[in-house]
Amino acid sequence: MMTNEKSTGGNWIDPDDAPKLTQDWADGADAYVGQTLVRRGRPKLEQTKQHVSLRLDPDVIASFKAGGPGWQARINEALRKAARL
Template identity: 45%
Template sequence: MSDRENETDRDEAPELDEEWFKNARKASDVLPDLVARGRGQRGPQKAATKERVTIRLDIDVLEAYRAGGRGWQTRLNDDLRALKEKEMAH
């Protein structure tokens, strides 16, 4: 199916006449949370906020995590968390 076939037929689109504009509502009335944020701003965090830190790691350790591709920082965080939980269990 081509992109053209997915387009709405312009003849089927409603005409935006005076009546339509008379009944229109402000975006801030309909979607206040969306409108309150500026363009490019993130919404509320879904998980606990993380803290940016600077840490010095051995090159071979860093290369090993980066070699795993995208998400290497998350994997490193997960491994550190597992180590912390293991140490706390003893």
Template identity: 45%
Template sequence: MSRNTKSASDPWIDPDDDDVEWTEEMFRAAAVYKGEKLIRPAAGTLKSVGRPLSENPKKQVTLRLDPDVIEGFRAMGKGWQTRINAELRKALGI
């Protein structure tokens, strides 16, 4: 059996947390501890990060297309699904 060379006492660091830059709002909402003792509980929730909600959101569907059609649109580069949507709108006259 191979031996684990990493010490169990080494703290685990979440790689996703390394890129987060805390804002003033985050600091104000965070729980405050002094050692193990909770001084101030967290206040509320943070706003979600991401795109603003669309007034006319897209709907996900399953659509079967010929492989050469898909490859043709993909070969045009990024945004191929948007281009398919535009071509369908043109075909429907909308």
């Protein structure tokens, strides 16, 4: 029989053995400054982008994707130039 080489070995911990969560733990889960909850993640933009569904020719998409990551932003910039904004 073959063995799985990706085995976790002897370091595996049974999730049923996890410590009991207490109210003290829950109280520390959210960070506050005074009475204000500190938001995590990216800050909200003044002007958010709008989701649209757009059909483009495959060769157009391939051309922008060939430029690597950020291809959607490059399409947005090309459309902005075309609209002269």
